[in-house]
Amino acid sequence: MPTAFPWTDHNRRLVPLKLAVFVALFGPAAWVVFAYGAGLLGARPLNEAIHEAGLWTIRLIFLALAVSPLRQIWQWPRLILVRRMVGVAAFAYALFHLSLYVTSESFDVGKVASEIVSRVYLTIGFAALLGLSALAATSTDGMVRRLGGRRWQRLHRLVYPIAVLAVIHFSFQAKLDLWEPTVMAGLLGWLLGYRVLAWRFGIRGYLAWPWVVVLAVIAAIGTALGEAAYFHLAFHAPLMRVLAADFSRTTGLRPAVVVLAIGLAVSAIGGLRRLSVQHGQRRLRASRV
């Protein structure tokens, strides 16, 4: 039976987690609209709104990608209930982002089309948007049935190249300040790395907890090396000097450190959750004896 509303299950019962996420997904868009109306978006409000909508699009793509690893690491299977909603929201934010861009170009669709063709970062963004449209259009229960589980899964693996395109689009438009795109690239490394490790070393797709800690370190090292390689190739900065910045207190919070902190925080929550589940099981066994 198809779900009646995004916040209900197949038996049409309210699922609080789904309702909470559904409401939360409107938050950023509501804030952008409100801040725009209230004049809180600075000297170039439309440009700022485009940026906010773009940021939320990429964040939501990443959150949708994070659902599978997090439900395993945190032993929270019900998280899967919100994956489709988050993915469709990413598509909605991408449309919002594009609409704001069309608005900033005074609705001159011809100009927007020619910009998309001539500016590489827009072409890449548009390719990502097309990919997201295919995923959103096939996200219904009916489409899963029509395509069949295997074909549907194969099509939805498109989310990986879409996430890569999103990071490239983000990096290309960022010009000089690559702090956040570098963090996103590192997190993408974590998300993709989880799949590779789970496939290679996992048991039925589940990765043992120590691997999750190892992954956090690998993703951070990858981020540091990627950043150093970029600065070396683009600006001939000495590799070791960029790498040394990751250990300096004067260079602010480096992307590799942020990626490490997020990876370790995810692992720590997973570790605590594991301990509490084991404790609960032990108490249950003891109460039965």
Ligand code: HEM
């Ligand atoms: C899945 C698709 C897309 C994602 C994830 C995405 C994401 C982003 C992100 C994260 C930013 C930077 C925000 C910031 O720096 O604060 C951005 C900027 C931007 N994006 Fe996208 N975008 C997508 C598609 C598109 C499309 C289809 C267009 C238009 C054809 C577009 C046009 C722009 C423009 C004009 C900017 C601002 C550039 C500037 O100010 O120089 N994006 N986008």
